[in-house]
Amino acid sequence: MKGAALLALAAGSLALAACGPLPLADAERACLDDARAATGPRGEARVGVGTDGDGLDTFGRFEVSVSSDYIMGRDPAEVYNRCVQRRSGGVPPSRPLYDQPGWTGR
Template sequence: MAFARALALTFLPLALGLAACGPVPVEQAERSCLRDAELAQRPRGEVAIGVGSGPGGTRTAGRVTLEVGSDYLAGRDPAKVFDRCVLNRSGQPPARGLYEQPGWRG
């Protein structure tokens, strides 16, 4: 009996956490799925270079960040990636297609 109660108390937070991952409203899913569609269209990245001087002399620093989505590597259509993402997150198809979304930079 004590084991069953301990087991239930262990898995209760996990079950509650998974319940919080349920479907979201379509509008919210559309906003968050724009990023997936952008990564399916092209890689994203940045290059930063800095030069400064101080008591120790001149300093240089650099950073390169590159993010490539698996949908881009597979050659998937960004509009289809968007549709699938919205459906997965909300349980419903998008109200507006990718190319009608505010903020889409096609």
Template sequence: MSRLALAALCALPILAACGPSLPPDPEEVAQYCEARARAATGPTGEARLGVNSNSGPSVGLSIGLSSDYIAGRDPLEVYNECVWQRTGAAPIRPPRL
């Protein structure tokens, strides 16, 4: 195989990645944006308590605050804007918060 043919063969996957991309799946976008809208409704958190025979007791706490919640944004506004940004179209359904 010549060097030119080998170079063309190696460049094929790179050139294929430059083609048109598929439009985003509206349902996947809705689910992602619903999660962002839920985060805008208030703080999220998790508490963990456990015991391990090797290390003994363990405790954990995590609290999450989204920037949308801190800014006081309406969760429905967050959802609608997120869908517009990801698809360029209006939401296909209202959010399931």
């Protein structure tokens, strides 16, 4: 019984540690997606043709996503700054969004 209680306590501690701040570099990489989403709607379309032996089959798929930051007209750089600080435990980004590796604004 005592062993089970210690195991539950250890598991709970690990779960809380997973919710802690990220290292700055990880937070910066993760927040690039939030900044990209603030630049405008994103979409994806797929169309295909195939056969299953009974004849020709076609399919199509279309997805659009719009972030609330885009709808509210927030500056992607500000979205990025707030995201990094939130995820890193208050540490500001090491450099501005537009100087981040991988940032293309799209």
